[in-house]
Amino acid sequence: MPEALAAAVRPVRLAALDTRVLAGYRGAEGIWAGVLAGDGAATFFASHAWQSAWWRHYSRGRRLLLVLVTRAGRPAGIGPFTVGRSFGGTVVRFAGTGASDYSDLVVNERVASRREVVFAALDAVRARCPDAVLDLEQVPERGGTASLLAEWAATRDYELRGRPQEVCPYQRLPDDVAGLDAGMSQSTRRQDRKNTRALQRLGPVRLVASGMEADGLSAVVEAMAEIERAHPAARRRVNSWQGRRGAFLADVLPAAAAAGQLWLSGLWVGDTLVAYSVAFQQSSVLYGYLQGYRQEYAQYGPGTILMLHLQREAVRRRIRILDYLRGAESHKVRWQTGAEVNHRLLLRPFSAGPAGWLAGVAHLASTGWRDSLRNVPGLRRARDHARQLWAPGR
Numbered sequence: 001m002p003e004a005l006a007a008a009v010r011p012v013r014l015a016a017l018d019t020r021v022l023a024g025y026r027g028a029e030g031i032w033a034g035v036l037a038g039d040g041a042a043t044f045f046a047s048h049a050w051q052s053a054w055w056r057h058y059s060r061g062r063r064l065l066l067v068l069v070t071r072a073g074r075p076a077g078i079g080p081f082t083v084g085r086s087f088g089g090t091v092v093r094f095a096g097t098g099a100s101d102y103s104d105l106v107v108n109e110r111v112a113s114r115r116e117v118v119f120a121a122l123d124a125v126r127a128r129c130p131d132a133v134l135d136l137e138q139v140p141e142r143g144g145t146a147s148l149l150a151e152w153a154a155t156r157d158y159e160l161r162g163r164p165q166e167v168c169p170y171q172r173l174p175d176d177v178a179g180l181d182a183g184m185s186q187s188t189r190r191q192d193r194k195n196t197r198a199l200q201r202l203g204p205v206r207l208v209a210s211g212m213e214a215d216g217l218s219a220v221v222e223a224m225a226e227i228e229r230a231h232p233a234a235r236r237r238v239n240s241w242q243g244r245r246g247a248f249l250a251d252v253l254p255a256a257a258a259a260g261q262l263w264l265s266g267l268w269v270g271d272t273l274v275a276y277s278v279a280f281q282q283s284s285v286l287y288g289y290l291q292g293y294r295q296e297y298a299q300y301g302p303g304t305i306l307m308l309h310l311q312r313e314a315v316r317r318r319i320r321i322l323d324y325l326r327g328a329e330s331h332k333v334r335w336q337t338g339a340e341v342n343h344r345l346l347l348r349p350f351s352a353g354p355a356g357w358l359a360g361v362a363h364l365a366s367t368g369w370r371d372s373l374r375n376v377p378g379l380r381r382a383r384d385h386a387r388q389l390w391a392p393g394r
Helices: 003-009 029-037 048-058 114-128 145-155 177-183 186-200 217-229 243-258 295-300 302-316 354-374 377-390
Strands: 017-022 063-071 074-086 089-094 133-140 158-172 205-208 262-269 272-282 285-293 321-323 338-349
Touching: 017 114, 029 048, 029 074, 048 243, 063 114, 074 114, 074 354, 089 354, 114 145, 133 145, 133 158, 145 158, 145 338, 177 302, 186 205, 186 295, 186 302, 205 302, 217 243, 217 272, 217 285, 243 262, 243 272, 262 302, 272 302, 285 295, 285 302, 295 302, 302 321
Parallel strands: 089 133, 285 321
Antiparallel strands: 017 063, 063 074, 074 089, 133 338, 158 321, 158 338, 205 262, 262 272, 272 285
């Protein structure tokens, strides 16, 4: 083979990956945005706006561990972790755990593969917390991180326990509104027209698919909170607009709006907000995060009217997937064309010392029975009621 041709086909050797720990979210916006732009599997819950707001409101008792992975100085990925304690041992979790519907590393696939970043980031975590249990929740199947975590555990002498954790229904949207309407049942279209006409007899009807914050974000948030407070079962429900969660969302919404990722939707009859929806956009996916409506208007199906309006506008704006997030409630399953399965993965090092080993066993056992109890409907309702009584701000 001629020397010039041999040089042309010789494999290119990529520079090795390096890792370092970022001091925090402040000042990392540019790096974060660059990595996120190269991640085709990233969700809104991986955004700097969501992650940094979560840390400001839910960081108590945790230490931040943001692992930046680089190749030849170029940011290749970020592993957003926190370090805490459980049963006297160290536990590493994803930042955002509890609030995020999806958790994952962020990977700039133009710089490095997902496998490279996952392995480099977890090796960095292992070096800093060698005896820690890794308790990684809400890891989606898509993107491949769940299988990569299993591969890493097998090659690093970690015990792996994994289980499906949540189902997230989604709706794949057609290319145009005509296709969307054609896919609906005739009864759905007829009921939509009938209910809209009935509402119009009560007063002027206004539908907004996004941009409701133009009326003043604080006023809109108060209107949504009032809908939840007026619900007949308000005492048994967690009001997402109150307490710590309300403060967290009040932090996230303006940041998402500034980035063009907030869809704040509403249905008014006259001056009354009858139904609302909060959704976040990442690339061509829209994540439906919160919905609510006034119970006294329930006979008119305001939630469905608003959802159909939102779907049509999403199609017009080239949204390809409407993700209804965690939970298989009937109002989500009604629209779904598929479902994402999230997994909870627990990784425990076999090399941990006696104290670390016992703490790891205790943590794994406790998460096992807690997950089982969460699936018992009666106990789940009792837990939610207890939280409302004793910790209404959660």
